[in-house]
Amino acid sequence: MLNRVILIGRLTRDPELRYTPAGVAVAQFTLAVDRQFKREGEENADFIPIVTWRQLAENCANYLRKGRLAAVEGRIQVRTYDNNDGKRVYVTEVIADSVRFLERGEGGQNLERQQERPSHTTFQDEGQPIDISDDDLPF
Known part of the structure; x- marks a missing residue:
């Protein structure tokens, strides 16, 4: 099974940051994603x-603003609750595990660079030849 979504769009409002009773950060925002084809009488987005949760939520709240272009990767989640009238309400949302800031921020800094990045990666020597013997290959 696969539940994966990638979206690119603009924020319709500033992210709203809150904390759970356990102190976990959660931010919510709405992304306007343009449609390729527009039918008469319909919205074009x-x-x-x-x-977003934890450190990603705090980064989004600190660096994203209404109108900014962002790429979001995550999964679709549908949850339900009963409202005050006793009616069941369904909410569909994207739980993001990656948000890329696609525009430069105030003063020209690239907002994507302000996200936490590990000091090293698996491909640290990318572009450099590596020594692999035939015994290392699984085939």
Whole structure:
């Protein structure tokens, strides 16, 4: 099974940052994603609710603003609750595990660079030849 979504769009409002009773950060915002084809009488964008957690939530709240272009990667989640009238309400949202800031921020800095990045990666020597013997290959 696969539940994966990638969206690129603009924020319709500043992210709203809150904390759970356990102190875990959660931010919510809406992403306006343009449709390729427009039918008469319809909106030309879909408005997708996005939820981020922990450090990603704090980064989004600190560096994203209304109108900024962002790429979101995550999964679709549908949850339900009963409202005050006793009616069941269904909420569909994207739980993001990656948000890339696609525009430069105030003063020209690239907002994507302000996300936490590990000091090293698996491909640290990318572009350099590596020594692999035939015994290392699984085939």
